[in-house]
Amino acid sequence: MKKAKVLVVDDEPKVIHLVREILNASGYDVVVALNGERAVELAAVEQPDMVILDIMLPEHLDGYDVARRLREFSEVPILMLTARVRETDLLRGFEAGADDYLTKPFSSKELLARMKAVLKRAHKSDQLASASELDCGDLHIDWARHRVTRKGEEIQLTHTEFNLLSELARHPNQVLLHEQLLSAVWGSEYCNDQEYLRAYIRYLRKKIEIDPSNPRIILRCPGVGYSFVCPEEE
DSSP states (O other), X not given: OOOOEEEEEOSOHHHHHHHHHXXXXXXXXXXXXXXXXXXXXXXXXXXXXXXXXXXXXXXXXXXXXXXXXXXXXXXXXXXXXXXXXXXXXXXXXXXXXXXXXXXXXXXXXXXXXXXXXXXXXHHHHHTOOOOOEEEETTEEEETTTTEEEETTEEOOOXXXXXXXXXXXXXXXXXXXXXXXXXXXXXXXXXXXXXXXXXXXXXXXXXXXXXXXXXXXXXXXXXXXXXXXXXXXXX
């Protein structure tokens, strides 16, 4: 069975050594880049199955810049490494195309668990084999093609954003609990991490709502969860 290939991007030798040891011991192939420019080059050439990307990088491209560059040509899952996890940082990373965050310092168990969860979500997104489609006003979701459009114009979503929208849209006009959404999209280990969900909902609204400050599609039920509102056909 082919080993999964992981591109690790960090300028700290100790972090590179630690991550390489953990991943090699777990059966992954590891490719290393010490700066952003090299990371983009290797991603294009090596076609990794996943990228572990530090935010703070030397020279011209930081982690956010690298993620944006990768999203120009690849949907590879991106796990960002950071020393801070404020909501503004989460939103900035999600906007750039990150799929998840891991805070330094981290344990081998935590790193592998996060990687497994991210890869699982990406696989789930790729394997949405249903040929069904959904029209909700101007919004159209095509699960088979992994495509979301508004008035025919495509909306670019990451794997995680698409999975979150799909989970909501497959239960139209129903309130889904925070825990239900977190478990379905991120995995049971995330079921209490409501900050994660709030951050993703906020950015997803920016992409699919006409007026994100006055949402009409993804509505919040305070203290309970969220619902995907789709007008009933007459």
